[in-house]
Amino acid sequence: MELKEKLISSFLAFENHVDLDSPIHDVRTEAIKIFENQGFPTKKEEAWKYTSLNSILKHDYSVFPKHEKNIEYNDVKKYFIHEIDSYKIVFIDGKYSSHLSQTTHDGIDVCLMSAALNKPKYRLIIENYFNKIAPKDSLNSLNTAFSQEGAYIQIPKNKLVEKPIQVIHFSTGNEAALMNQPRNLIVVNENSHVQIIERHQSLTDNPVLTNSVTEIFANKRAIVDYYKIQNDNEHASLIDNTFINQKQESHCSIHTFSFGGKLTRNNLNFYQNGERIDSTLKGVTIIGKKQHVDHNTLVHHIEPNCESHQDYKGIFDDSSTGVFNGKVLVDKEAQKTNAFQSNNNILVSDKASINTKPQLEIFADDVKCSHGCTIGQLDESAMFYMRSRGIPEKEAKGLLMYAFSNNVLSSVKIPEIKQRITKIIATKLGVNIGFDL
Amino acid sequence: MLEIKNLHASVEDKAILRGINLVVKPGEVHAIMGPNGSGKSTLASVIAGKEEYEVTEGEILLNNEDIDELAAEERAHKGVFLSFQYPIEIPGVSVTNFMKTAINETRKAKGLEEMPAKDMLKLIREKAELLEIDRKFLSRSLNEGFSGGEKKRNEIFQMAMLEPKLAILDETDSGLDIDALRIVANGVNKLKSKDNAVIVITHYQRLLEYIVPDFVHVLYDGRIVKSGGKELAHQLEEKGYDWIKEEVNA
8 A cells, every 4th residue: 555545544543533522623634635635745846856755655654653662761862962951852653752751831831732732721722823834735734634742832921941942753663664743833922032952863774754844933022943953864754844933023043954864855934924023044964875855945024124044054975965945935015125045065976966946036126135056066275275284185174064064053052052063063074173163 | 305306297288397406405495486387386286295286207305205195284294384375265164273173183193192272272372473463363264354464474373383394485475565574574584493494485586585595496487497596586686587588598
């Protein structure tokens, strides 16, 4: 049975054991119909021209894992930013792990989507926010149809959340092949500030496919800093769909660090519904072998006097492939918009490739928009310069690549994350440089 | 220290050096002058090990060892230093971090431990003072947005840090105002000893007022066509290069 058919028949079974009175029962039913009609995206669609899902859809994924498996904190500690005190929402094979987590309801809600979906006190929030900004395309709809579990974070007005929140999904290999569909909802109210770290980690070589949807609502003057660490093993694939709705004077930044995984697709959309909004999208991609990373971004400038900053760097070795498709849409009303986009890539090997496509659609006449993309090799004259100072070829290469990705790291606000990423980059580049940037 | 025998080198099959002979002993300062396009910078790059240049004939001996097969970094580890005519900008790497890496990699190649951070800092401060370099400057990205003078001063700062046996200064005077020229020359003179040697490549005699050469060579069309003492530099300053060309072509 093909995965699509399997998912549709699983949905029917699923529907029978979830609460039919659930506030999102109709939403789910509608969503599965959309998926049934559209199916998985193919390369015929413009947005998927350079990314084929064929190789990852062929596995016989378990959609609802039957067995629970426990893991010990010490075995997975390295996947946490464990140097800092944080809230943790941890899932093992899609199921919440209370012993690895540290949630709270003390003034803020750092808890579970399942609770938000099932408990009456959250009903209003679900009605107001759930599935309100995720576009109704096939993959989002598939996630919506199966949405059951994930992180639910709600920060009331005027709260500075001092501890970052880590959301981690582990796959144990308990299933021969596993499909995860986490659904996250994050609502940050007026004047509040939150930092979130998200990671997906498979612990074995069994195939894993994650189709994740995250909706983020940043209300007036809210500040959201979100870090995605994508360093999974070569048998795990991730389709990350993240949508951010910003209200006036809010600041949201998403940093995406893509180092691992078999296939990674990041669909990242920002909607600026208010004035003087600031949106930041940054990414570092360093991959090799046959890995594939696709960044598909949209910034929709709807109202005047807003800014957006996009900066994506990529280093591609071996036969790896990359895609950057960045769309900036400036509505007629969105005067005085400042929108910047840059995508720079280094191809380390002759077999690596990157397809980069900036798309600017501007309907306002008083805006500043810039975009630039570069694809190059390492600068030979810089290499000779460094080597003439006694820095060996490998280290010189590493240092140049470090430097290349450095300005993306400079806006990371949590030092421990910066250190961790620097270390991953060093390992990835196979160098040991005697300093931290 | 350095012995170059009948050196021929080409880039993309175009012969640029056509039989250079040069002997540099410890403690000596040699100036290599010549008109544009005579092969001065090529000679500097070939000695430093730039891969685009192919040595087609002859040899370069450093302390009696043929270094032709050595990579640029291995030559650097053996004490060769090239001050670039056009130093490269490396955004994202600070001057300090660059020097730390260069020094520790050189030490590693010699089987030494990394230099303790405290000693490194002291050394950096000491050498920065010698070149009258502001400390703020050291945390900036290497050569990025530096003025011409700052870049050259930074080159000599790197030389001071690495303490090479053989320093080649490629047009270090170009783009320098008189104050910067004095600072740079002063730095080079302070680093000079009976154990190291300097090759100054220049188009003009100006720098040689400050860094006084023991020998002056004129490079023309890929060969050293005339050698002499420092007075040769004065002669070239007065009369230009045309008389040399005429002599050679006669």
